[in-house]
Amino acid sequence: MNENIFTTVCPGCSIACGMYVREKDDGTFDIDWRKDAVVNAGKLCRFGVRLSANLMNATSKVDGNEVEFSDAVTAAGKAIGDGTTFVSVGNTTCAEHLALMKLAESKGAVVNTGMGAFSSIPAECHPTMGVGIPFDAIESAKKIVLFIDPYEQYPLLVRRILVAKKNGAMVTAVGWKTVSLADDNKTIDPANYGSELDLDSDSVIIAELNPSTDPARVMVLLNLAKASGAAIMFMKPFVNAVGCDIASKKTEQKSLDQIISEINDGSIKTLVCLDSDLIEIMPDETAVREALGKLDNLIVITSRASAIADVAKIVVATEPLYKKAGTVVNAEGRALHNSGEGTDGIDAIGTMMGQPVGLYDEIHATLLATLGIDAVDERVIPAYEKPEYGAMDANPTAEAARTALVYAGGPFFWNGMVDDNDFVEINLDMVTANSLLKGIPAKIVSDKGEVAVKYKVSDVAPGVVLSNVKLPMTTGMVTSVTVSR
Numbered sequence: 001m002n003e004n005i006f007t008t009v010c011p012g013c014s015i016a017c018g019m020y021v022r023e024k025d026d027g028t029f030d031i032d033w034r035k036d037a038v039v040n041a042g043k044l045c046r047f048g049v050r051l052s053a054n055l056m057n058a059t060s061k062v063d064g065n066e067v068e069f070s071d072a073v074t075a076a077g078k079a080i081g082d083g084t085t086f087v088s089v090g091n092t093t094c095a096e097h098l099a100l101m102k103l104a105e106s107k108g109a110v111v112n113t114g115m116g117a118f119s120s121i122p123a124e125c126h127p128t129m130g131v132g133i134p135f136d137a138i139e140s141a142k143k144i145v146l147f148i149d150p151y152e153q154y155p156l157l158v159r160r161i162l163v164a165k166k167n168g169a170m171v172t173a174v175g176w177k178t179v180s181l182a183d184d185n186k187t188i189d190p191a192n193y194g195s196e197l198d199l200d201s202d203s204v205i206i207a208e209l210n211p212s213t214d215p216a217r218v219m220v221l222l223n224l225a226k227a228s229g230a231a232i233m234f235m236k237p238f239v240n241a242v243g244c245d246i247a248s249k250k251t252e253q254k255s256l257d258q259i260i261s262e263i264n265d266g267s268i269k270t271l272v273c274l275d276s277d278l279i280e281i282m283p284d285e286t287a288v289r290e291a292l293g294k295l296d297n298l299i300v301i302t303s304r305a306s307a308i309a310d311v312a313k314i315v316v317a318t319e320p321l322y323k324k325a326g327t328v329v330n331a332e333g334r335a336l337h338n339s340g341e342g343t344d345g346i347d348a349i350g351t352m353m354g355q356p357v358g359l360y361d362e363i364h365a366t367l368l369a370t371l372g373i374d375a376v377d378e379r380v381i382p383a384y385e386k387p388e389y390g391a392m393d394a395n396p397t398a399e400a401a402r403t404a405l406v407y408a409g410g411p412f413f414w415n416g417m418v419d420d421n422d423f424v425e426i427n428l429d430m431v432t433a434n435s436l437l438k439g440i441p442a443k444i445v446s447d448k449g450e451v452a453v454k455y456k457v458s459d460v461a462p463g464v465v466l467s468n469v470k471l472p473m474t475t476g477m478v479t480s481v482t483v484s485r
Contacts, residue, residue, distance in 0.1 A: 007034065007339040008322035010048040011091060012411035014236035015156045016330035017044055021322040038378050039330065045155035047411035054417045056305040058317035072316045077352035079297040079314060082107050084270040085259060089114040090241035091275035092303065092345065093326025097244045098363045099349040100274050106353050113244045116255020120215035124389040125222055129209060130245040131333035131384045132233030139163040142202035146173040146182065152410045152468055153208065154235050172197065176406055176466055178459035187461055190220045190396050199228035209234040211256045211281060212477045219394035226391060235331050237414040243329030246370060256282055263291045270297040279307040280416030283407060284475050301345060307416055318345035325360060327367060327376050333384050337376040405444060405465040405474060405481045413468055425458040425466040434483050446481045449473035
């Protein structure tokens with residue numbers, strides 16, 4: 001059987017690990033290790049290894065009926081009018097995102113990237129929030145503070161941190177769960193970060209910024225970095241979240257929660273989602289489904305089958321990411337170019353605004369100018385300006401629940417895919433206090449409902465039920481619950 005081999009990146013998170021995709025004549029594909037990839041030297045996490053089993057192609061549809069690609073494009077073009085809201089979180093190329101920006105601009109709108117924290121934090125902070133530091137800088141740090149669990153959330157960072165430890169770095173983890181590679185694990189009130197962490201200019205802070213992140217927590221970490229001189233990196237759960245932020249940095253953004261609220265109050269009637277499944281991304285799946293059902297038009301332009309495509313009025317099915325022509329920008333700010341030449345998504349968006357051909361070259365030139373480079377070279381990170389910013393008043397939301405189910409989302413979580421780790425983690429005290437029995441699922445109850453789920457005893461914080469799997473009775477990234485057998 002013949003194969004087409006594509007040089008591409010894993011769509012799992014903003015590390016953007018390099019890989020080869022071997023596509024067979026029948027449309028199925030296998031993953032192969034690209035050992036010369038600068039970002040990951042050929043290594044992949046469980047998500048990347050299982051990509052071929054998890055990613056399925058989408059089908060173009062109108063009103064639930066399968067149609068030709070061109071017919072779906074025509075229907076979408078007719079349905080998109082002034083007042084349409086657009087979303088692209090960063091699961092596609094910069095070229096497709098920029099094309100959608102042109103379409104949105106023609107309708108008097110912007111493309112929302114879903115990162116609501118950007119609209120709540122001063123603009124001079126945005127470059128630091130958007131583009132991180134080179135991964136090599138992690139290896140040379142003297143002290144690393146983790147506000148993530150790298151094993152679960154960003155596994156390919158683990159090897160970078162281990163190199164740093166070998167070079168003498170001290171690693172501190174601040175969070176819900178003990179991180180085994182850390183020299184010290186702490187639970188700290190944000191007001192005491194500065195005094196207890198003792199950072200300096202040789203330190204690196206690694207945190208996450210996702211659509212549900214509390215802006216005040218981001219501000220606290222930015223203040224910590226500024227006061228100590230430490231470098232800071234906000235990892236993102238979407239492969240091209242940084243590229244989309246760079247493209248959209250001068251536009252007013254709405255959070256995903258705000259978009260759902262405006263759908264519910266009738267302000268938004270038509271929503272266009274570019275490779276952005278709000279059902280998968282947002283923690284309260286039931287509330288999102290109910291809101292999407294109120295739209296006059298839900299238009300999904302997507303490279304893969306997903307939950308939102310099943311409920312959309314119009315689905316424009318494009319080629320998978322590995323076949324697309326274009327570039328993504330990872331958490332470091334490193335531009336990575338696909339070897340694919342497909343432009344279905346760009347051509348579809350161009351057709352919707354009356355420019356069906358030639359849009360890719362124009363948009364790629366815009367991207368290069370935005371990044372300040374003449375050509376994409378994955379071995380050279382473009383230079384980014386990061387202006388000084390002032391200290392901010394920040395009061396993170398306190399978690400008042402006695403027992404809380406907390407999401408620590410990894411690639412499977414954010415992509416709505418089944419993972420073998422379909423259990424929650426709790427500490428031994430919670431097992432004893434609630435008379436849980438080995439081998440029998442725990443019953444977790446919230447105001448919204450209940451679920452029986454397998455559990456694992458781990459070294460997590462008191463009162464915390466930690467989950468990497470989305471559960472149907474949650475209302476946010478943190479949900480007040482009770483636990484029993």
